[in-house]
Amino acid sequence: MTPKIVFVQGSPRQAGNTRAVAAAAMAAAREQGAEVVEIDATRLEFKAPGCIGCQKCQQSETFVCTLGDQVAEVVATLPRYDVIVLATPIYWWSYTAQIKIFVDRMYSLSKFTKSGRIRTLLGGKTLALMATGGGPLQDNLELLERQWKTPADMLGCAFAACLFPFTPPQAGALQQDPGAIQKAREFGCLLAAAK
Numbered sequence: 509m510t511p512k513i514v515f516v517q518g519s520p521r522q523a524g525n526t527r528a529v530a531a532a533a534m535a536a537a538r539e540q541g542a543e544v545v546e547i548d549a550t551r552l553e554f555k556a557p558g559c560i561g562c563q564k565c566q567q568s569e570t571f572v573c574t575l576g577d578q579v580a581e582v583v584a585t586l587p588r589y590d591v592i593v594l595a596t597p598i599y600w601w602s603y604t605a606q607i608k609i610f611v612d613r614m615y616s617l618s619k620f621t622k623s624g625r626i627r628t629l630l631g632g633k634t635l636a637l638m639a640t641g642g643g644p645l646q647d648n649l650e651l652l653e654r655q656w657k658t659p660a661d662m663l664g665c666a667f668a669a670c671l672f673p674f675t676p677p678q679a680g681a682l683q684q685d686p687g688a689i690q691k692a693r694e695f696g697c698l699l700a701a702a703k
Contacts, residue, residue: 512543513699514589515638518596518607520550525675526640528683529692533638533670536696545589550606553578557605558612565616565627571629573616583613587629597675598641598652615673618663619663628663634702635660636668638695640675640682649673666702670695 515534519526534544555577564574571587573580586592596607603611619629637656641649649671658669672688675681682688 510626511537511591511700512545512589512700513542513587513593514545514547515536515590515593515595516592516607516610517546517548518604518610519605520604521597521679523679524597525672525680526595526597526638527681528680529640529670529672529688530593530638531697532689532692533593533699537700540697540700542700547582547610549579550604551612552582553609554609558609559615567621570616571619573613575613579610579613580616583610583616586614586617589631589633591634591702592630593636593638593639593699594640596655598639598643598649601648601651603652604657616674617690627661631664635670636670636695636702638670638672639693640672642675642677642686643673645671645673663666667700668695668702669679702703 515530517530519528544571555575565572572584594607596603617630618626632654635656637653639649639652653669653671657667670680670691
């Protein structure tokens, strides 16, 4: 079975370092036979910046955000994929604002009962993270990793991460770094083999 992978781009810099390593990972995954789709979260139109807490998605039997904007439409496609990758630089110890809007709307893909039970369309999938940051792993990129791994664990998803600490601030610098590109390509191959 051909694995289906979606990369959700969260970097506002079109020629930035995060996009460079994500492109290398996507190319490697395709070379391994994976079907790879890219979503640019920074260009999606939205009615509200993130989840508005209306709880309508929880009151419905459908797994869709009821705001009905482009973000909601794209988030609703995520269950089609075996692997969901967030590609983001770290901004202020977290995701970029552009990808946070997308992540918040993923709330609609799960139902949370009063008893604590979770029904989700994401169970059994792999959630993955590719992240770049100007600082170290500790107290920096590891915080971002935990923000994506915790929901993966709660939803019964596998998890994988590829982190790039001490990334130079110049846009595209990692594209010129053979070690970074190789690391990204190896991650793409790992994702293509995910079950």
